[in-house]
Amino acid sequence: MTYKQTPDNIAYLYDGSVEGLFTAVFLTYAYKEDPIDICPKAAHQPRLGQAVRTIETDFALATRVQRGICRVAGYEVFDIVKVAALSDEPHTGMAVYHFIRYCMDARNAYGFSHNRRGEDALAPKIYGAGCGPADINTSAVRAVLHPDVEPVLKLERAVQNERHHMLEFLRFEELVGGLWCAKCNPKASVVPLVMDWFAARFNTQPFIIYDENHHVAGVYEGADWHLVCTDQFTPPPRTQNEEKMQEAWKRFYDTLAIDARYNPELRRHFMPKRLWKNITEVRDMAPAER
């Protein structure tokens, strides 16, 4: 770490949301501290003699962090940070914190394409000041092996993979009243990342995607979508046609397997068993919950 010789023995605890994490990062600058732990309240394990700061999520501060990263490194790099911050891995907070410090450090930032004067004079006009797309060779993530950069790129890739699992395996059910609903249990809070995709695809069809692990629901009403944090989710009953379609789909799925090629390891590799309880055709075979 270039910014301080010895970090302070302080833990910053946030509420687990991306905005909370960005608020925490902002406050490290405000307090001039370099904490050794930044993690969600629920996941914190105190160290010996460690002081604790509990962070109140503040959208205004989080937005300032967003603007700062966009100004120095471009919005594409901010997108990487945002996606990585959705991960459930215990080191997410620290990885994101170190990466933002790395971006904002003047000595590093000087080399980023966004701080070079005159080289790309058109970009600010098109995208707004300091907000052009980053060139991969001069962007903040060009040093793929840098100890502050590599963990964030790894996290981002893992979250994107989980997002892709949701695109593949979400199963919508038609409920009484014309609403469509899908439940999922991803290991990163990816619902905000899939809403655009499904809203465009289903278009006029209103739907809800509920994340059981993070207690977040994405709600689309036919025009715009928004996120709702909720502990309780009791959907209306399924329609009659829904039961019929699920049965037809299950039958279709079972028919497709070729016995002579039976290879359950391969199936498990592509379709992890932890997701089975929410996948219509394999729900019956899902491992029992502990």
Add this chain to the structure above:
Amino acid sequence: MDIAEKLELLADAAKYDVACTSSGVDRSAQKGKLGNTSAAGICHSFTADGRCVTLLKVLMSNACIYNCAYCVNRISNEGKRTTFKPRELADLTISFYRRNYIEGLFLSSGVVKSPDFTTELMIEALSILREEYGFRGYIHAKAIPGTSPELLERLGSLADRMSVNLELPSQKSLNLLAPDKSKHDILSPMAFIKQGIEEARDTRRLMQKSKRASTTYLSTRNTAMAKPAREVRQFAPAGQSTQMIIGATPESDYQILNLSSALYQTFAMKRVFFSAYLPVNQDKRLPSNNAVALDREHRLYQADWLMRFYGFDVNEVIDESNPFLDLDVDPKANWALNHLDFFPVEVNKAPYASLLRVPGIGVRGAKLIIRARKTHVLREQELRKLGIAYKRAQFFITCQGKYQGGAVAFEREALRSRLAAPIQGGRHGSRSAKITPGQMSLFDQPQAGALWGGSPVGALGSGPAALKAGAA
């Protein structure tokens, strides 16, 4: 017959078709219409044998007038015959799509009455989907050999991908096993589709040009010309593919790979699929042994990838003197073993094309190396961090001039033993009966022994013979 039962019958008949991809075309969503597509394709489920389910893969009908030896739907087979009503099929597709079960429809068919009649049925189903329901998801349509060009043109304007099955790798085999089909019947629709795709592309390009011009010189004539640009539907924008059956007839890998390479070149194929022959019929024209050619199929696909993504020429992958791919070593490692003078490659300097030739470095790995070495010196630790298969790559690279292979002699046989890797066929099913050669067992295995002739042999000494035995 209720719809679920019909679906089961017609899906069962279609499941031996290998292609189930939704790739090759990006189509964004449109207000008020259902669906979009993504060029990378999205799988939606995986069957118990690990194959992906992307599309609703069904036959329009399983009633067929032909008698191809390898096919479950041939006329001489007994079994229930049924046909989808076009609207029934369109409704089912929409219902499944709304539930995120599928990316779209894969429609093939047995030949009912005549190829033209069958294609008309398919066109009716697809036009309900596209024109009445405004469906923007993926559609893969199979062209039936012998269909008239006018109908093919209409089918291609509704579908994203078209395919014609090559069925078997040579005319001789075709004559033997599929006497109703001829090489000409199969190749002429392929040529027609290729031409259609090219014409549609050129037309669209011209249209877009005139559209662009109209923004500069806003004349009524130009805007009138620009209008149809939106209405001209592409012709099979995701290209065409084909498939052939491996192992039913005696063609060598050399012949098959040369054929597929020629198909990529002459017909601009997007994919050539291989399908390991699985016996579904009793027929004295077919090979009687039950051994599954799955391992061979696996190696053929590896070779296919080398040709499509790694810049290999077909002559580099296989040659006439060794007409079959090595089952113990993958084709890329095999090339490296035969061209040791090309190695070792310096990872900190070598160009992209040379990095791609190193076993253990793939397309993603090579790109990452190029990016990472601008800021870092690459050594073992860095390469491992980038996700390179270092265990394999180390014998073929130097890092800052230092050879990474350690004490292993840099010669064919020594390296070959390090790179040999049996294909993972899973612990169940037909490929699980393998026993690693040379592995000692303390106990006799009467159950396993029964598989190859009843003699109670242990694993020791079974060797390559056991490898080929497979399951009964």
